[in-house]
Amino acid sequence: MDFFSVLTLLGGLAMFLYGMNVMGDGLEKVSGGKLEKILENLTSSPVKAVLLGAAVTGVIQSSSATTVMVVGFVNSGIMQLSQAVGVIMGANIGTTVTSWILSLAGIQSSNFFIQLLKPTSFAPVLALIGVVFLMFLKDAKKKDIGTILIGFSVLMFGMETMSGAVKPLAEVPEFTGILLKFSIPVLGVLAGTVLTAVIQSSSASVGILQALCITGAVPYSAAIPIIMGQNIGTCITALLSAIGANKNAKRAAMVHLYFNIIGTIVFMVVFYTVNTAVHFPFLTEAATPAGIAVIHSAFNISVTILLLPFSKLLVKLACLTVRDKGTEEVVSPEDKEFKILDTRFLETPALAIEQSRNAARNMAQEAKQALRIALTLIDDYSEEKALQVQKIESKVDRYEDELGTYLVNLNHKNLTLEDSQSLSIMLHCIGDFERISDHAVEIKDAAEEMHQKKLHFSQKALAELHVLEKAVNDIVEMAYQAFAQRNMGLAAAVEPLEEVVDELCRELKNRHVDRLRAGECTIEMGFILSDINTGLERVADHCSNIGVCVTQVRENLFDTHSHLDMIKNSPDEKFYREVETDRSKYVLP
Numbered sequence: 312m313d314f315f316s317v318l319t320l321l322g323g324l325a326m327f328l329y330g331m332n333v334m335g336d337g338l339e340k341v342s343g344g345k346l347e348k349i350l351e352n353l354t355s356s357p358v359k360a361v362l363l364g365a366a367v368t369g370v371i372q373s374s375s376a377t378t379v380m381v382v383g384f385v386n387s388g389i390m391q392l393s394q395a396v397g398v399i400m401g402a403n404i405g406t407t408v409t410s411w412i413l414s415l416a417g418i419q420s421s422n423f424f425i426q427l428l429k430p431t432s433f434a435p436v437l438a439l440i441g442v443v444f445l446m447f448l449k450d451a452k453k454k455d456i457g458t459i460l461i462g463f464s465v466l467m468f469g470m471e472t473m474s475g476a477v478k479p480l481a482e483v484p485e486f487t488g489i490l491l492k493f494s495i496p497v498l499g500v501l502a503g504t505v506l507t508a509v510i511q512s513s514s515a516s517v518g519i520l521q522a523l524c525i526t527g528a529v530p531y532s533a534a535i536p537i538i539m540g541q542n543i544g545t546c547i548t549a550l551l552s553a554i555g556a557n558k559n560a561k562r563a564a565m566v567h568l569y570f571n572i573i574g575t576i577v578f579m580v581v582f583y584t585v586n587t588a589v590h591f592p593f594l595t596e597a598a599t600p601a602g603i604a605v606i607h608s609a610f611n612i613s614v615t616i617l618l619l620p621f622s623k624l625l626v627k628l629a630c631l632t633v634r635d636k637g638t639e640e641v642v643s644p645e646d647k648e649f650k651i652l653d654t655r656f657l658e659t660p661a662l663a664i665e666q667s668r669n670a671a672r673n674m675a676q677e678a679k680q681a682l683r684i685a686l687t688l689i690d691d692y693s694e695e696k697a698l699q700v701q702k703i704e705s706k707v708d709r710y711e712d713e714l715g716t717y718l719v720n721l722n723h724k725n726l727t728l729e730d731s732q733s734l735s736i737m738l739h740c741i742g743d744f745e746r747i748s749d750h751a752v753e754i755k756d757a758a759e760e761m762h763q764k765k766l767h768f769s770q771k772a773l774a775e776l777h778v779l780e781k782a783v784n785d786i787v788e789m790a791y792q793a794f795a796q797r798n799m800g801l802a803a804a805v806e807p808l809e810e811v812v813d814e815l816c817r818e819l820k821n822r823h824v825d826r827l828r829a830g831e832c833t834i835e836m837g838f839i840l841s842d843i844n845t846g847l848e849r850v851a852d853h854c855s856n857i858g859v860c861v862t863q864v865r866e867n868l869f870d871t872h873s874h875l876d877m878i879k880n881s882p883d884e885k886f887y888r889e890v891e892t893d894r895s896k897y898v899l900p
Contacts, residue, residue, distance in 0.1 A: 323472030330466025337459035364401020383655035386560035438464035503540020574614030805858030
């Protein structure tokens with residue numbers, strides 16, 4: 312090989328790795344996080360966990376990504392360590408799909424139909440279709456499919472380029488001599504481990520091995536140990552991901568490592584023991600891409616069948632390695648709740664979006680709860696409830712801070728249109744939910760002042776306030792459901808009710824002035840009523856913001872003021888009908 316052949320080899324390797332990355336990203340976006348959600352929820356039995364791990368990895372084409380997700384699930388408490396074992400084993404099986412796809416590069420035949428299966432035949436067609444999808448279609452899903460096709464084509468072109476560049480090496484005695492040294496099992500395993508640890512992808516390292524096999528210079532005696540090492544090397548990603556995680560997440564990464572090390576040792580001992588007695592003739596033959604795929608699959612499937620019944624022992628071994636410390640830090644329930652925003656999920660944006668939705672819904676529920684409790688304090692004040700409102704408000708503040716930071720980091724990732732819309736809605740709305748909890752504290756403060764000064768509303772004023780409270784509780788629930796479900800119908804229904812809340816607030820102020828003039832109320836109680844009234848009116852305003860945000864993002868509108876102006880100053884008949892319907896529901900006594 313000359314200098315330019317080396318450049319060609321490096322270029323082919325770059326295309327191969329880039330194509331694999333692009334194809335994996337496209338597959339992940341098309342799956343839309345659905346497989347990850349299934350993985351999160353349906354791991355009740357070991358066999359089911361193995362099948363799910365294999366399915367997810369087969370789709371996203373990366374066992375490393377799956378195991379990193381598992382480490383994140385365990386770290387955030389979503390998945391138990393015992394459930395993670397089966398998923399990790401399944402991930403090792405799922406990653407063999409790539410080697411079967413790449414084995415197509417080794418097809419040799421003069422038959423027209425068989426030649427069509429060669430990447431050099433169909434990859435250009437797929438690339439053309441992918442470019443058409445990307446350039447001329449507007450549907451986001453079709454664009455993602457186009458990305459997959461282009462990524463696959465680039466991967467296959469890279470594979471062919473690598474294969475062509477290394478073919479002359481078959482005639483170089485030094486090269487074949489090096490490969491023969493890898494026939495020594497320990498050296499072969501070490502070489503496969505190091506190569507995979509460096510590029511952090513067993514699929515890619517197996518692909519590189521398959522490209523070398525096309526030269527005809529790689530015997531099975533060298534290929535088998537290298538494949539074993541590649542399975543060990545892929546553990547590096549999960550081990551790096553576990554740095555800074557809790558002890559169970561570290562144990563999940565160790566389970567992955569032990570599974571592959573024990574599987575490799577057992578396989579190698581059995582294989583070479585039998586070989587000593589039988590002398591397998593195929594070991595001296597040149598390995599083929601299809602042969603590599605067979606060995607890769609046979610190893611992972613057989614090891615999974617062998618070790619799955621001993622999954623509890625793997626967990627115990629991991630627990631012995633990562634021991635419980637006598638001074639183990641106790642994690643509060645609140646801190647556990649925030650662990651769903653694990654930074655490991657950022658590498659799987661669809662999953663990170665789903666975890667963010669869960670956190671945003673939790674935050675909104677807390678804000679609703681704070682307001683509901685604060686309103687009960689007006690009638691029946693208690694220190695315990697008042698303290699609860701304050702604690703919830705602090706928790707909502709923490710949600711806004713941590714979730715907001717997480718969403719900003721997630722915004723830099725490659726998101727689908729739907730996920731991008733979800734992120735925009737969350738970024739805009741979490742501030743409004745936080746302000747609702749702030750107003751709940753203001754209402755709590757007003758109730759506390761009444762309690763300390765032994766002041767009370769008249770029965771008539773209290774009855775009027777209850778109507779307003781009911782309307783505000785309903786609009787908060789409506790805004791929450793519109794946000795949680797991204798329900799356009801509910802989002803549109805928020806604004807008419809907000810109009811009615813404004814009318815109720817104005818009427819309550821007018822009635823208070825009338826009672827003040829008649830000597831039926833005091834100025835001091837008037838100030839407290841004004842604080843409560845203002846707080847409830849602003850809560851409704853924030854609900855309006857949430858409804859408008861959901862509508863804007865879904866309809867690609869961006870000017871909030873013009874949107875509200877259009878609704879309030881140029882309403883249609885439907886808006887008037889909904890306002891009248893809401894007025895009839897909330898009538899002051």
